[in-house]
Structure formats: C-alpha cells, structure tokens
Amino acid sequence: MAPGENQSSGVTEFILAGFPNLNNTKAELFSVFLLVYLLTLTGNVLIVGVVGADTRLQTPMYFFLGNLSCLEILLTSVIIPKMLSNFLSRQHTISFAACITQFYFYFFLGASEFLLLAVMSVDRYLAICRPLHYPLLMNGTVCSRVALACWMGGLFPVLGPTVAVALLPFCEQDGVVQHFFCDSGPLLRLACTNTKKLEETDFVLASLVIVPSLMITAVSYGHIVLAVLRIPSVSGRQKAFSTCTSHLMVVTLFYGSAIFLYVRPSQSGSVDTNWAATVVTFVTPLLNPFIYALRNKQVKEALKDTFRKVGASLLGDLLLAKSFNRKTVT
Secondary structure (H helix, E strand, O other), X not given: OOOOOOOEOOOXXXXXXXXXXXXXXXXXXXXXXXXXXXXXXXXXXXXHHHHHHOHHHOOHHHHHHHHHHHHHHHHHHHHHHHHHHHHOOOOOEEEHHHHHHXXXXXXXXXXXXXXXXXXXXXXHHHHHHOOOOHHHHOOHHHHHHHHHHHHHHHHOOOHHHHHHHHOOOEOOOOOEEOOOOOOHHHHHHOEOOOOHHHHHHHHHHHHHHHHHHHHHHHHHHHHHHHHHHOOOXXXXXXXXXXXXXXXXXXXXXXXXXXXXXXXOOOOOOOOOOHHHHHHHHHHHHHHHHHHHHHOOHHHHHHHHHHHHHHHHHHHHHHHHHHHHHHHHHO
C-alpha cells in the first residue's frame, strides 16, 4: 500500500464505471441493452417452456438445451438489470454485498455453462458416432446426474475465490470499478494489497474449467466432423456441416472471449475488456436460442403447435366470455 493511501475493509459500496467513453449515448445504450435482454429472455424462456411441455422433445439433447437456456436466463439477469438501472441514474453505485453477490453468481453460472457445453458436445458425439449405445449411455437418470454435476461444478469452486475477494482490504478513496459489473480484474485493481496469489489462484481455476471443457468440445466435434465426412449423401453432409458450423461459431465466440478475459496469469493490470465481456454476457445468450434450437425443425414444429394450442384456448375463452355477456344482457 502506498504511503498516505486510505485502506479500509469496511467499504460499503462501489461505483460501476460502465462504458465511460459512451456517456453521451446513455439513452441509446439503455434501449439497445433492454431490447437484447428482452429478446434473450423471450428466446430462452420459449426454449425452456417448449422442451418441458412437448413430449417430442423429451430427449437428452433438448434436456441439455433446456438447462443451457436456464443458465443463460440467470446469467444475463445477474448483470443486465443493474446495468440498465445505472443508465437511468446519475449515481452508478452498487453496494458491497450486491457486488460480491454479482461476482459469485456470474462466475458460478459461467463455469456451469462451460461444463454444460462440453457435456452437450459429448452428447452429440455419442448420438452421431455411437448411435447403438446412445440410448443406454444417455438415459434419463444419467442425463439428470450429469446436468446436476454441471451445476454443482460451478457452484462450489467459485466459493473460495469469492470469499477471498470479499475479505480483501479496499481503498476508500478509489471505489470505481472500471466495468459494467463486478468482474474479477477490475475488483482486484481496487485492492490495497498485493493480489498476485489470488490472481494466480483465479488463473488456475479458470484454466481448470475452461481449457478441459474446450478440449472435450473440440475432440467431440472433431470426431463428429470425421463421421459426417463418411456420409455418402452430399445433401446429408451439407446439412450436418451446417449444423456443426453453427454450433462451433457460438462455442468459438464464447470460449475465445472467456479465454481472453480470464485465462491469464494477471488480471488486475489488464486493459479495458468491456467489449470482450459483452460478448460473453450478452451476445452468446442472445444467439444460443436461435443457433442451438430455434433453427431446429423439431423445435419449430413444437413451437407452432404450442402457439396453436394457446391461440385456440384464448379464442375459446373469448367466445365463452362473449356468450356469457349476451346471456347476461338478455
């Protein structure tokens, strides 16, 4: 700690800098991020709802898609509402407790998503490359346990670093988090102590989650591509490659941004990473429903049937209400 610098372990709030270079466009940013949030919620809620309601989608692939959509809903809801409120207020403050809570849930949900993406790639590998063994290997019990392991795999490893960050002494006079949420690097920059060991711990934990899941995903899709190349039909290969390419685009975007952000020995001295974090926090949750599910024929058919049933139900209620009103008048 530098001489004369105030140190306090009782800091009660931080200021989220957000996008300081775009302060003149707060109204536009609010509109854009509100639209992104609403579209993300709508797309992912539709996926969760239709997967749970339609018996045709009671398969491992759609079960994992439903879990992924739940994670996306929670991940964006941890970040965007507070950011939207800051666009509308002059004081961009967040309490210390809320900041640490946001920190924990962001990394817990992010780690769970990495694990789930790896599981989804293995599921596709087994379905395409081991079709005879697939029903036995990915039965309902196995899927439930694997999904629970993904959620738990993010829940507990993040707890230790979160407690360590919460116990850090922070400088009272410099409480500006240079980010739009309480991310690891910007928070460590505010600590009035040497955070090198904590940064190394974060680096190891991030590497243990991101790198193995990326390798599993890459190996699985590698085997899938080889299997697709053996398909004799040209149209069949093109269709399969189109699906794989879409999946790989999202995976590459998500993993690439996350590796840039977190798989580095030092985070506290990093440059501004707001836009890379934007990809992880906003872009992939928005794209996932469209790329992973809404472009899928079975999901589209299930959605159409659901909308027809809802429309028929609403029409029936409306006709019943009109009939009741006529009887009341007469």
